[in-house]
Amino acid sequence: MRSSTVLSALRFPGHGQGLGRCSMAAQDTKASHDAVLRGKIYIDALPADVAPIRRLLEKYSGIRAKDVDEHIHYMRDRLWEIYPYVCIGHFRFLSLQFTYDPRYQMALRRLLLPRSRATFLDLACCVGQVLRQLAYDGVDANRLYGTDLEPRFLDAGYDLFKDRAKFKATFVAGDMVKPGEGDARLQVLDGKMSIIHATSFFHLFTWDDQVQAATRMIRFLDPHDPDATIFGRHVGTTKPGDRQGPRDNARYLHNAETWQKLWDEVGKLTGTAWRTEFEPIEKVGGHSTSSLDDTLRRMSFGVYRA
């Protein structure tokens, strides 16, 4: 039986920030808001596309088939306790749909070329499922890197995939939008990367924070690599602009034009030039707490040197 105590003790910790000095009334309002939110973003049933991750957990991690579902539920609740992202509540952190993305397949081909020295960074990698899939697909894990704000996600990844003793990828915890000089812990990644993957990341932030994160990303790329690239997926919209996120956080959602505009701004700030691609994959349910937003689309993107 998986634990239900995690759910009964539900709170939205804000990556380490508690309720702090909130009044009792504010706490009540927050508790009822959290309960509504939990109803929307925490689901019990495993998604339809769970077969590939089941296979990976059996073949890569060596978990017995009969134990896989319980392991998945146990790990999901552990991650939810760290921070209740929609992608965790909906088990999307286990989706291996990205393996069908042509940009992922191109990255994989490049990483697997004979004598390839190409490197791959999964940015905001959470439990690092993309990196495990690449390793399972035959990529030398010494050329794989992952970073995330939350070190507990990185650590939980070893328990999810049961590979603490064997997985040779490098993980670095750090904040991509730390103001001022930025997060010094991330400097070890500077100038090293051929390919950066970032999924369900940009849509968490305001325009200004996206500029900061993208500017920081460029420093990770190998400046001498003309094929250095950034790709991934996130929620976009047919009506670009500011939106409220699931926790009433401000964020900016893009269409193809505003996505290019963001990278033009980043290019000016960094003395670089970028060409972007941005395509809708599917319609997604509204994440706004107040009303349904039917302009939302899951978008796939690529960013290339111009």
Ligand SMILES: C[S@@+](CC[C@H](N)C(=O)[O-])C[C@H]1O[C@@H](n2cnc3c(N)ncnc32)[C@H](O)[C@@H]1O
């Ligand atoms: C919605 S999850 C997506 C995780 C993963 N990319 C995936 O697709 O399954 C967002 C991730 O971004 C990370 N994150 C949030 N803010 C961040 C920041 N300022 N710097 C680095 N990572 C951050 C979170 O810890 C979380 O793992």
